[in-house]
Each structure stands twice: as C-alpha cells, then as structure tokens.
Amino acid sequence: MAVGVKDIALAAGVSLGTVSNVLNHPDRVSPRTRARVEQVMTDLGFVPNESARQLRAGRSRTLAYVVLDASNPFFTDVARGIEESVAARDLSLFMCNSDNRADRERNYLKRLEEQRVAGVLLTPVEPESSLLDQISGRGTPIVIVDRTRAGNTHCSVAVDDVLGGRLALEHLLDRGHERIAFVGGPATIGQVRDRHAGALAALADAGLDESHLLRIDTSALSVGEGRQAAQRLAGIPRSRRPTAALCANDLLALGLLQQCVTTGVAVPGDLAIVGYDDIEYAGAAAVPLTSVRQPRLQLGRTAAELLLDEVENPDHTHQQITFTPDLVARESSRRA
Amino acid sequence: MAVGVKDIALAAGVSLGTVSNVLNHPDRVSPRTRARVEQVMTDLGFVPNESARQLRAGRSRTLAYVVLDASNPFFTDVARGIEESVAARDLSLFMCNSDNRADRERNYLKRLEEQRVAGVLLTPVEPESSLLDQISGRGTPIVIVDRTRAGNTHCSVAVDDVLGGRLALEHLLDRGHERIAFVGGPATIGQVRDRHAGALAALADAGLDESHLLRIDTSALSVGEGRQAAQRLAGIPRSRRPTAALCANDLLALGLLQQCVTTGVAVPGDLAIVGYDDIEYAGAAAVPLTSVRQPRLQLGRTAAELLLDEVENPDHTHQQITFTPDLVARESSRRA
DNA sequence: GTGAAGAATTGAAAGGTTTCAACTGAGGCG
DNA sequence: CGCCTCAGTTGAAACCTTTCAATTCTTCAC
Numbered sequence: 002m003a004v005g006v007k008d009i010a011l012a013a014g015v016s017l018g019t020v021s022n023v024l025n026h027p028d029r030v031s032p033r034t035r036a037r038v039e040q041v042m043t044d045l046g047f048v049p050n051e052s053a054r055q056l057r058a059g060r061s062r063t064l065a066y067v068v069l070d071a072s073n074p075f076f077t078d079v080a081r082g083i084e085e086s087v088a089a090r091d092l093s094l095f096m097c098n099s100d101n102r103a104d105r106e107r108n109y110l111k112r113l114e115e116q117r118v119a120g121v122l123l124t125p126v127e128p129e130s131s132l133l134d135q136i137s138g139r140g141t142p143i144v145i146v147d148r149t150r151a152g153n154t155h156c157s158v159a160v161d162d163v164l165g166g167r168l169a170l171e172h173l174l175d176r177g178h179e180r181i182a183f184v185g186g187p188a189t190i191g192q193v194r195d196r197h198a199g200a201l202a203a204l205a206d207a208g209l210d211e212s213h214l215l216r217i218d219t220s221a222l223s224v225g226e227g228r229q230a231a232q233r234l235a236g237i238p239r240s241r242r243p244t245a246a247l248c249a250n251d252l253l254a255l256g257l258l259q260q261c262v263t264t265g266v267a268v269p270g271d272l273a274i275v276g277y278d279d280i281e282y283a284g285a286a287a288v289p290l291t292s293v294r295q296p297r298l299q300l301g302r303t304a305a306e307l308l309l310d311e312v313e314n315p316d317h318t319h320q321q322i323t324f325t326p327d328l329v330a331r332e333s334s335r336r337a
Numbered sequence: 338m339a340v341g342v343k344d345i346a347l348a349a350g351v352s353l354g355t356v357s358n359v360l361n362h363p364d365r366v367s368p369r370t371r372a373r374v375e376q377v378m379t380d381l382g383f384v385p386n387e388s389a390r391q392l393r394a395g396r397s398r399t400l401a402y403v404v405l406d407a408s409n410p411f412f413t414d415v416a417r418g419i420e421e422s423v424a425a426r427d428l429s430l431f432m433c434n435s436d437n438r439a440d441r442e443r444n445y446l447k448r449l450e451e452q453r454v455a456g457v458l459l460t461p462v463e464p465e466s467s468l469l470d471q472i473s474g475r476g477t478p479i480v481i482v483d484r485t486r487a488g489n490t491h492c493s494v495a496v497d498d499v500l501g502g503r504l505a506l507e508h509l510l511d512r513g514h515e516r517i518a519f520v521g522g523p524a525t526i527g528q529v530r531d532r533h534a535g536a537l538a539a540l541a542d543a544g545l546d547e548s549h550l551l552r553i554d555t556s557a558l559s560v561g562e563g564r565q566a567a568q569r570l571a572g573i574p575r576s577r578r579p580t581a582a583l584c585a586n587d588l589l590a591l592g593l594l595q596q597c598v599t600t601g602v603a604v605p606g607d608l609a610i611v612g613y614d615d616i617e618y619a620g621a622a623a624v625p626l627t628s629v630r631q632p633r634l635q636l637g638r639t640a641a642e643l644l645l646d647e648v649e650n651p652d653h654t655h656q657q658i659t660f661t662p663d664l665v666a667r668e669s670s671r672r673a
Numbered sequence: 674g675t676g677a678a679g680a681a682t683t684g685a686a687a688g689g690t691t692t693c694a695a696c697t698g699a700g701g702c703g
Numbered sequence: 704c705g706c707c708t709c710a711g712t713t714g715a716a717a718c719c720t721t722t723c724a725a726t727t728c729t730t731c732a733c
Binding site: 003005006007017018020021022024025049050051052053054055056057058059 | 718719720721722723
C-alpha cells in the first residue's frame, strides 16, 4: 500500500541511494535522472516517512510552542511573531495549549521530547520545574517566552512585568486615586505576582502603605472571572470601595468593565479601570480600555530567533532579553 | 549520550524485548522485573524515541488541528472542544495555524502526512482541493471542521451558515431596516459566501430585490478591516447609506462598531449592527453586539469524536453533521 | 589512445524501536 | 518422577530512511 523509496528506486530503475539524493542532495544527481525520479514520485504518490528520516538523520524539522492560554489574544499575537521567524526557514511550528495546567504542560513537554523536536518555545505554567533542566540537559533546547527563570540555564524573552505594574499604578495615582483594587490571580502565575509587586513598589514610592491596594484574587485570567470580580467589588460598602481597579490582564478588565456597565457602575466615574496586554479588543470595549502594552510580535520573533540560534549555532550562548512595556491611556481611566 | 532501550536492557540485565514489553505490554512482565526496569529507566533518564516506535509500530499517537485563524476566538473555542474529546484518550493534539493562506495549509498538511499523524482535523482554506482526497486516500483520515465539502468523501461537522445569514437578515428586516450592508470577504471564504447567500435568500423571501443588500467587500475577517468598512460606509451619501450592517463575523463587527463610536455614528441609532459567531467579547463591546451564535464547543467535540472513530473503528462510515445556529439579540440592533 | 580527475551512482550499514516465534523454568497433575 | 501447561523472557527480523565509502562512467588534456 504505502510506497517508499524502495518502490521509487525500482520503478525509476535507480538505486536507493539515488532516490535519497534526489530528496536531500539534488545537486549530486544529474538533471536527467532527477527528473525521472521526481516524475515517478508524483506518479506513485510518494510521501517520505518523516519518522524514518528523523531516526536515521537525527535531526527534526519541527519546532513547538507550548502556550499558556491559546484563547488569550496576547498569546496568539506572540505566536504570530514566532511564526514569522520560523516561516523563513524550512521548519514547521506546532502549537500546544497547556491551558494553564501543569499536568498538561508536563504531558506536552514529554511528548515533544519523545518526538525529538528540534526545539521548544514555552510560556511555562511552572517555570521553575526541574523538568525543563532535564529536557534541555538531554539535548532539546527550550526557550522561555514571556517569563524569566532563576539561573541563566535557558534563553528567555520577557517583558518587564514589575515595571508594567508600576506604570499602571503610577498612572492611577496620577489620576488621583488612592483606594485601588488589584484584580488578578491565581498567585501561582508569575506574571500576576510581578505585576502586583510593581504596583506595590509604585505605591511605596508614593509614600502610601499596602492597605491602599486591595487585592481581589481570581482563579483565572478570564472574562468570566472579571465579571465575578465586579460583583465582589460591588459588595464592598461605598465608603471603603476602591475608586480604581488595576487588572492583571485585559480579559479580566473587559469582564469587569462589562459587568460594571451592565449594573450601572460608571466607568471611569465610579471606577477607573486599567488593563494589561492591550489586546485588540481593549480599544473596542464599551469604554475604551487603558492598558499596558507589550511588544507582542517582537516577543515572539525574538524568542524564535534565539531558539533557532540555539538549534543551528554550535557556540550559542544563552541570553535573557527583557523588553519594556508602556502604558496606553484611554477613556477607562480618564480623570474624573 | 542518548540512552535507548538497549542501554536499559543492559543496565537492568534483561533483554530488549522485555524492556519493550515494560513499555507497551506491562501485563506480560512480572512485577519484579518491571519494577527493576522502570527504576533503571528513571535513573538513566530514558526517553523513548517516538520516531523509532512509530516507524516500527506504524501507528502514531498524535492528532493535529489545522485551524483557519488561530487569533479568532471562535476557533480557539472549537479547539477547546476538540481537546476535551482528545484528552480522554492517550493522544496528543498539535495545532497548526494556516492563517487563511492556502500555501500554509498545503504545507502543514504535507508535513503532517509525512509525520504520519493518526488523523487531521481541518478547517480548510481550500475545501475542494484534491489534496485532501489524496491524503485521505493514502490513509490519513481528515475531518472537515466548520465547513462542508462536495461529495461525502470525508466526515464533516458544520453549522448551517446559510441559515445563520438568513436569521441575521430576518432580524434586521424585522427591526424595520430595508437598506442593509453586508460586510465581509474575501468571497473565497466559504463561510462568507454562505452567510451572504442566506441573507439574500431572506431578502428574496421578504419580496425585496438584491439592491437592498449592499455588499461591502473586505480583504479579511479582522477588526482592522471592520474599521475600514466603517469609513467606506461613512463615505456614502446619507440618503443612500444603509441603516444596518450584517457582518460576516464578530471581529469585523467589533471593528466597525469601534470606528462608528469613535466617529460619532450612533449605534444602533444611525447604524444597527449584527455580528456572527457570538465570541466572548461580543457582549462586552462598546454597544453589546447582536450576533449569530454557533455551538462552538460541541462543533469541536463532535469533530474529534468522528475522527477518533475513523482512526479506531475499522468499519467507520463517513458522516456529515450540521448544527443549527441561533441569533442572540442585544443592544446593537435594538429597535430605533 | 591513454590516464587522470571529476561527476554520478551504487549498495550495505546503521539508527531505536516493536513484534513474534521460540525458548526457559516453575508449578500442577497423574 | 515425568509430563504438560503456562507465565515470563529472549533475540533476531523488520520498519524506512540516510549516509558514505566504493565503484562506474564521463570528460578532457596530452
């Protein structure tokens, strides 16, 4: 049924080696035989068996991006950046969605290592897992995307989330807010911790203590959780209720915003809102959303470049690159 | 460097066959030797070589979903449904983003076939391409997602887009609109054609001719294109300008809406808007968006079930399943 | 017409796993 | 005590390709 190089060789009247050369070193084959072999290949519908090739040749033509949350537009933009860089080379990119679950992340990493992919891009659920060291120690390069990791054991590309949190909070202080909610969670997510830390730092610099930043913990960074956060805020007596909310990402902010608009809480009048990521929908929201913008495409492009270098360049050295975010002020945090 | 079954066998003092049995038929091995072999495996950091396994065993433990547009939330929800079904089995799912480009789709399909994946889920750029017949003819099952295809050569799962277009247009007629824009394109996208056809059919049923549906062609189904469509609408003299717009998807609708709000066109007062897909952001928009809802998760789940059946069940028969959409009426098309 | 150099082709070995028929040894039964 | 059975184990063959040293063919200079 399945036609292999052997069949091609037989049908074209050449040896196995020649067929292989047509595939991998066309220059070594005379134009005439090459044409003949290629003709036979299309006639017989030959599809090279990548498993066999990989087994023998060692290399693989595949990269993978294990993404934290495929339904978050931020990550799909990062992925687009990665694809831009990968597309140039003769490689393909597979995406895997860990969906914020450590077991799924582990499972995908295991599978990818078994497949002997050329390299892995990873936005980790568990950045400190020793599994990463094991895998790269065994020869599958891993580049960390949108995170950093203790020890310079891997290449990484990240945006300064502490700075981002700081920018957002400074913006709100500047707008006169002094009772501010930080909406985000779970705290296991590094991005959330860093953004929160940045906000606290800005607060401290302004001479205010931690009590000015009310933490509203969510179980995920999703629109639904944002809506729930709105209800929790609404439950706080007006005198103590925050006048502004800094959300750990735009999905939360959009959910929060939507619920506020629905229940008649004026934005930014009763509650100013700042999001994070500046996804495409942020500007299209009921009240255009102030947000912290990150260079998403460049994040992806750079990560892919680093991985490709690690794959191709024998004297590669690990690099940790950090980009700087900036704040895009819009209606949702306009001065009252 | 790389440790293989041979090394394990040597270290554990058993034969190759026994190591393989520990991996694939643990029941055939006595508990004692199994424990010993497994211990050695973890000690030595053994990672089975999937290429070799696949080469010998023929089968593969991988499915792939080639998605039309990874940044469209509609498709990420479909993917989530697929993953739900796949997760139960001992399989992994890779995602590939064709990004609406035929060359990328072809390239991914080629690669996946070379990898000998167990099966492919595909939302096609080119549903009628003969490549699909070739691939499935050579033994890699393909299930078409969110499209149908002429001839019952493949399983497919789709939503009735003609009906959806009809529902949307009937809704607008019902709201008293008689000059309506259809915003969408390019016409090469089947979903766009079907939704447009449904709208035309509804128009005909109402005794109105085609001139009542102004076609505004876009080059993609994206937020940016939606904004541009708004500008084109604005360029039409008020007397002839449509009073309502039916968008081929929500991204267009959100862009259109955003631009309208920005430039002071009242929605729904000056322009009623209906979107399509009912993505999560639709309800959170500046003006909550009326949209045609599709059973996204179920679409994915069902597609995966069909593929798994085709993979596992020797006397599988192809099925074409069509779901029914419904309209969610919100603010953006409220009666004037 | 000969020899050398270079181009094109060949065929066997190798890569890491699974499969399967054959083998071993232990336990049960007469 | 010998025979049979059966669970557990073995080792060679097979999967399909690439690689590379060896071989044959072609061309060209003298």
